[in-house]
Structure formats: structure tokens, C-alpha cells
Amino acid sequence: MLKLMRQEKKLGDPEELSAIDAVFCKNSNRQKKLTIGSVKSNMGPAEAAAGMASIAKILMAFENQKFPPNINFTTPRANIPAFEEKRVKVATEAEKLQGQLIAMNSFGLGGGNSHALFRGNAKGK
Numbered sequence: 001m002l003k004l005m006r007q008e009k010k011l012g013d014p015e016e017l018s019a020i021d022a023v024f025c026k027n028s029n030r031q032k033k034l035t036i037g038s039v040k041s042n043m044g045p046a047e048a049a050a051g052m053a054s055i056a057k058i059l060m061a062f063e064n065q066k067f068p069p070n071i072n073f074t075t076p077r078a079n080i081p082a083f084e085e086k087r088v089k090v091a092t093e094a095e096k097l098q099g100q101l102i103a104m105n106s107f108g109l110g111g112g113n114s115h116a117l118f119r120g121n122a123k124g125k
Contacts, residue, residue: 013077016105021082024103033089035098041070051114054104061102062120066094 024034039046039053046053061067069091082088100120106113 014080017080017082017088020103020105021087025082025087030087032098033087035067035089035091035095037068037070037091041073042068051104051106054106055118058102058104058118061097062100062118065097067091067097069093069095 020034020036024030037057039050039057042057043053057068073090073092076083076090097120100122102118102120104116104118106115
């Protein structure tokens with residue numbers, strides 16, 4: 001009964017996408033869809049190693065100048081305005097990296113949240 005009386009709050013993807021949308025889409029002068037990705041779709045839940053796996057994926061993106069695709073992804077979760085209003089898209093194919101900045105978000109179920117911004121090395125090999 002108590003559960004029905006309090007308002008339920010969706011955690012995980014909806015909250016993370018809402019924060020990303022607010023910072024990188026709604027409150028910026030972005031003209032194109034923001035491409036997002038995840039290590040979870042490629043390798044499953046990494047738990048405590050998720051941050052390190054994300055950094056490895058970011059380094060590979062800078063090295064190859066390609067945004068890596070998310071395998072095992074078919075459709076975005078419903079009722080997320082960033083997807084429904086087409087401000088954000090999930091990379092399903094490798095695509096040319098746009099710019100030299102990649103943001104990494106980590107929203108843990110235990111309440112630990114973090115964000116880091118990475119800049120690629122503009123010098124050639």
C-alpha cells in the first residue's frame with residue numbers, strides 16, 4: 001500500500017538520458033543529434049570495471065577516429081523525450097568521429113554518479 005502512495009521515480013536510463021539531454025542538447029546550440037554509446041550493450045554489465053571499459057572504448061574511438069557501434073541494440077526505451085524528440089541517437093554502426101571531445105557518464109545503481117570529458121590528441125601519428 002505504501003508503495004502505491006508514494007510517487008515512483010524511474011532510475012537508470014531515463015534519468016541518465018534526461019541529464020545528458022539537458023546539458024548537451026537542450027541547453028546548448030547543438031544542431032545535430034547527439035550520438036551516444038555504451039559498453040554495456042557490447043559486453044554486458046561490467047559492474048565496478050564499467051569506467052575502465054568505457055575509457056578503453058573512448059581510446060579506441062580516438063585511435064580509429066570512429067565512434068564504435070553498440071551491438072545487441074534494436075530500439076530505444078520508450079518514454080524518453082531525448083529519443084522521442086530526436087535529439088539523441090544510439091550508434092548502431094561505426095561512424096566517423098565528429099570533433100575531438102567525448103564525454104563519459106557513469107550512473108551507478110548504488111548512487112555513485114560521475115562524468116568525465118576526454119579530448120583526443122590532435123597530433124597525427
